[in-house]
Amino acid sequence: MEKIVSARNLVKNFGDFTAVRGINFEVRRGECFGLLGPNGAGKSSIVKMIYGFSPVTSGELEVFGLDVGSGSRKIKSRLGVVPQEDNLDPELSVRENLLVYAGYFRLGKELARTRAGEILDFMDLADKAGEVVDHLSGGLKRRLTLGRALINRPELLILDEPTTGLDPYARHLVWQRLRRLKEAGTTMLLTTHYLEEASQLCERLIILHRGEILEAGSPVELIDRHVGKEALELAVDPGQRELLLSGLDDLVKARRDLGDDLVVFSQRGRELAGRVTARADSLGISLNYQRLRPTNLEDVFLKLTGETLQGSREDS
Amino acid sequence: MAAKAALLREIIRVPDLSWPHVFRVFRRNLLVFGKTWKANLMFNFVEPVLYLWALGFGLGVYVSSINGLSYIEFLAPALIASSAMFSTTYEMTYDSFSRMAFRKTFHGMVATPVSLDDVVMGELLYGTFKGVLYGNVFLLVVALFGLVKSPWALLVFVPLALMVMSFSILSMVWTSIAPNYDSFGYFFTLIISPMFLFAGVFFPVESLPPGIRFLPWLTPLYHAVEAVRPLVLGQITPSIPGHLAWMAAFIALTFRIPMVMVRRRLIQ
Numbered sequence: 001m002e003k004i005v006s007a008r009n010l011v012k013n014f015g016d017f018t019a020v021r022g023i024n025f026e027v028r029r030g031e032c033f034g035l036l037g038p039n040g041a042g043k044s045s046i047v048k049m050i051y052g053f054s055p056v057t058s059g060e061l062e063v064f065g066l067d068v069g070s071g072s073r074k075i076k077s078r079l080g081v082v083p084q085e086d087n088l089d090p091e092l093s094v095r096e097n098l099l100v101y102a103g104y105f106r107l108g109k110e111l112a113r114t115r116a117g118e119i120l121d122f123m124d125l126a127d128k129a130g131e132v133v134d135h136l137s138g139g140l141k142r143r144l145t146l147g148r149a150l151i152n153r154p155e156l157l158i159l160d161e162p163t164t165g166l167d168p169y170a171r172h173l174v175w176q177r178l179r180r181l182k183e184a185g186t187t188m189l190l191t192t193h194y195l196e197e198a199s200q201l202c203e204r205l206i207i208l209h210r211g212e213i214l215e216a217g218s219p220v221e222l223i224d225r226h227v228g229k230e231a232l233e234l235a236v237d238p239g240q241r242e243l244l245l246s247g248l249d250d251l252v253k254a255r256r257d258l259g260d261d262l263v264v265f266s267q268r269g270r271e272l273a274g275r276v277t278a279r280a281d282s283l284g285i286s287l288n289y290q291r292l293r294p295t296n297l298e299d300v301f302l303k304l305t306g307e308t309l310q311g312s313r314e315d316s
Numbered sequence: 317m318a319a320k321a322a323l324l325r326e327i328i329r330v331p332d333l334s335w336p337h338v339f340r341v342f343r344r345n346l347l348v349f350g351k352t353w354k355a356n357l358m359f360n361f362v363e364p365v366l367y368l369w370a371l372g373f374g375l376g377v378y379v380s381s382i383n384g385l386s387y388i389e390f391l392a393p394a395l396i397a398s399s400a401m402f403s404t405t406y407e408m409t410y411d412s413f414s415r416m417a418f419r420k421t422f423h424g425m426v427a428t429p430v431s432l433d434d435v436v437m438g439e440l441l442y443g444t445f446k447g448v449l450y451g452n453v454f455l456l457v458v459a460l461f462g463l464v465k466s467p468w469a470l471l472v473f474v475p476l477a478l479m480v481m482s483f484s485i486l487s488m489v490w491t492s493i494a495p496n497y498d499s500f501g502y503f504f505t506l507i508i509s510p511m512f513l514f515a516g517v518f519f520p521v522e523s524l525p526p527g528i529r530f531l532p533w534l535t536p537l538y539h540a541v542e543a544v545r546p547l548v549l550g551q552i553t554p555s556i557p558g559h560l561a562w563m564a565a566f567i568a569l570t571f572r573i574p575m576v577m578v579r580r581r582l583i584q
Contacts, residue, residue: 087420104428
């Protein structure tokens with residue numbers, strides 16, 4: 001399998017602060033590779049090093065087999081970057097934004113026009129082609145930013161929090177387009193703190209926490225390995241948690257305290273729920289709330305760190 | 317000390333320039349200018365016309381002559397230079413800052429094969445273009461007032477280009493360290509306005525006290541005014557090449573600085 005990105009002992013310091021602490025990973029051709037973690041986990045630092053915006057402190061980072069330090073222009077000509085914040089030209093029209101960007105890749109006029117037309121169709125922006133960007137909604141701007149990143153037919157599409165700040169409808173539109181690009185074989189590197197985004201799009205991902213890789217694998221593997229199929233959320237007095245769960249070890253894969261709630265992960269959630277209810281009845285423990293639901297990547301993160309992706313976002 | 321040495325090393329290193337990419341950056345700004353020039357041109361153009369009226373026709377009545385010229389003849393050519401200076405410095409401060417720090421236009425460009433040095437060079441060239449354009453528009457106004465005395469005036473773009481390139485560099489350096497829009501007030505109050513007032517636009521620098529007479533010599537505006545005025549009046553003097561050389565040297569010695577400063581600000 002051809003390696004598109006390869007990082008070995010990659011370190012990034014900002015002054016005294018270490019944002020990335022010696023990580024290793026590879027992105028292979030044709031896959032969507034995810035960097036999942038809360039804000040401040042080091043995702044954006046990694047991405048910026050890949051497109052040459054931020055120098056590598058130590059370790060190795062190769063993109064298309066070229067060292068990011070020496071081959072910057074060559075690498076960038078084969079990348080598409082969707083940044084966290086839109087940086088479109090607000091005074092220019094949608095089409096002009098694409099054409100100007102094509103210029104930076106030195107595409108010929110004819111080719112640029114053709115590609116811009118294709119992208120407008122693909123991103124469903126054709127009827128907005130003449131509209132000035134300043135007048136577009138956030139969702140449309142995002143679609144244009146994504147479309148703009150495709151102008152050079154990139155071999156690697158870098159998506160840095162591509163749907164942050166979008167409403168659910170706009171987010172789904174972006175995801176649909178990304179899935180179509182994936183089907184067409186585009187290699188993608190996605191950073192996100194939305195676990196749903198990562199599970200929808202990524203074949204493989206790494207979970208980052210404070211600049212280190214906590215875990216790596218496919219979303220399904222990670223969920224299966226750490227938290228099983230279902231999560232049982234229980235509102236129960238902390239002092240009674242041990243008692244409630246004693247004797248249920250064969251059913252409990254992992255457990256975590258989350259605020260006032262206890263979250264118990266299990267492969268056989270229904271059975272667990274039944275036995276917990278029975279125990280609570282016989283022991284006279286009051287269960288103020290209980291809910292059984294399928295597990296997701298958020299639970300993996302919770303189990304590994306004791307934090308939530310959103311919660312730890314605020315304190316970082 | 318080590319930090320200063322590192323800065324110096326960066327400044328003398330060959331920039332990472334690719335001229336086709338520089339040109340694309342320049343063209344992007346030109347395209348945006350094409351959308352906004354009407355509002356823009358008025359703003360930069362009305363002010364020097366007001367100066368011309370107020371000082372040339374108003375105050376000028378009380379000034380018998382300066383170096384054998386009527387006051388308006390003395391003033392008008394210099395206002396060509398100062399209006400070019402202002403249009404460039406506004407563009408390379410407020411507008412460049414907006415592209416660099418607020419709209420993240422620079423970030424968008426450097427995610428493509430365009431390097432940050434290309435971006436800054438494209439900006440400097442655009443600032444130069446704009447100053448030369450506005451200077452020439454004002455030259456036209458001066459001509460309409462009947463104050464252009466010689467076809468040598470067609471060469472005014474040469475000192476103008478050198479001067480506004482110098483101001484592009486100066487402004488860009490300030491922009492690279494500016495924390496916010498407000499800080500440009502200091503740039504104009506401390507650097508640009510004193511030049512405008514004392515670098516030979518409104519009165520000959522010989523009228524300054526002897527101890528500080530050398531100060532205008534340190535400014536690009538002075539050298540531009542000293543070259544533009546004889547060209548417009550048709551009084552070609554042998555000192556013109558010296559003024560042009562001063563500005564060319566200024567550019568050669570400083571053009572690398574804004575590139576390094578912007579890189580230090582953005583790339584971490």
